[in-house]
Amino acid sequence: VEVRVRGRTSCQTTDIEKGIVSSKKVANVKVELWEKDLGEKSILDSDDLIQSTMVNDKGIFTLEGGQDEIFNLQEFYVKIHFPCVANTTCNFVKYHKYCEKHPGGYYMAKKQDVPQELRYVEAKNTFLVDYRMGYAHHEIDSNIPFI
Numbered sequence: 001v002e003v004r005v006r007g008r009t010s011c012q013t014t015d016i017e018k019g020i021v022s023s024k025k026v027a028n029v030k031v032e033l034w035e036k037d038l039g040e041k042s043i044l045d046s047d048d049l050i051q052s053t054m055v056n057d058k059g060i061f062t063l064e065g066g067q068d069e070i071f072n073l074q075e076f077y078v079k080i081h082f083p084c085v086a087n088t089t090c091n092f093v094k095y096h097k098y099c100e101k102h103p104g105g106y107y108m109a110k111k112q113d114v115p116q117e118l119r120y121v122e123a124k125n126t127f128l129v130d131y132r133m134g135y136a137h138h139e140i141d142s143n144i145p146f147i
Contacts, residue, residue, distance in 0.1 A: 002066030003076045003114050005033060007129030008059045011082065011090035023132050025059040026090065028083045030106060033063040036075040050076070076114040080131055081106035092133050109133045 009031070010023040032052045037045040050065040063078070082090070083106055084099035098107045114127045 002064065003033070004062070004064040004126045005076075005078050005114060005129060006060075006062045006126055007031070007078075007131065009055055009061070009080055009082075009131050009133070010059050011088075011092065011095075011133040013089040014091055021091075024089060025057070026055075026082060026085075026088075026133075027057070028085075029055045029059065029061075030081040030083075031055060031061045031063060032079045032081070033065060034077050034079060035067045036077060075116070078110075078112045078114065078127075078129060079108060080110040080112070080129075080133075082109045082133055083107075090133055095133060 009029045010025050012021060013024045014021050030052065031054075033050040034040075035048045035050050037047050040047045048067055050067060051063045053061050053063060055061045066074070066076075082095060084095075084103055088096075088099075090096075092109075095107050095109065099105070110131050110133075112129060112131070
């Protein structure tokens with residue numbers, strides 16, 4: 001069983017002087033595809049990292065893979081990690097608080113389950129993720145123009 005995930009990441013920013021809220025691409029965002037087992041810290045059968053990548057300069061990423069298991073009831077999830085950078089304009093309090101304590105680290109901004117119907121054995125369905133850190137609505141938009 002395998003899965004394919006494509007998406008884009010950004011963060012919400014605000015120009016207080018102009019009163020404009022916009023979306024900004026962030027370099028070095030790390031995205032990971034995981035296969036769920038008994039948990040990331042389990043001693044017996046921990047979750048498996050399938051693939052990891054960095055977003056491109058447009059904030060776009062693609063992950064694909066799977067793992068042979070005894071049972072066909074595999075579950076997958078995606079983790080999105082934003083880098084802690086000085087003077088960031090991202091509007092997200094939890095991100096800023098984390099980065100104050102972990103300068104140079106990565107803030108785990110999102111953990112998104114991949115719906116079961118988007119796993120594939122033969123047909124290659126794609127799970128789309130459009131994530132903007134700091135924005136209240138993180139809806140999946142199937143009309144996202146990915147390159």
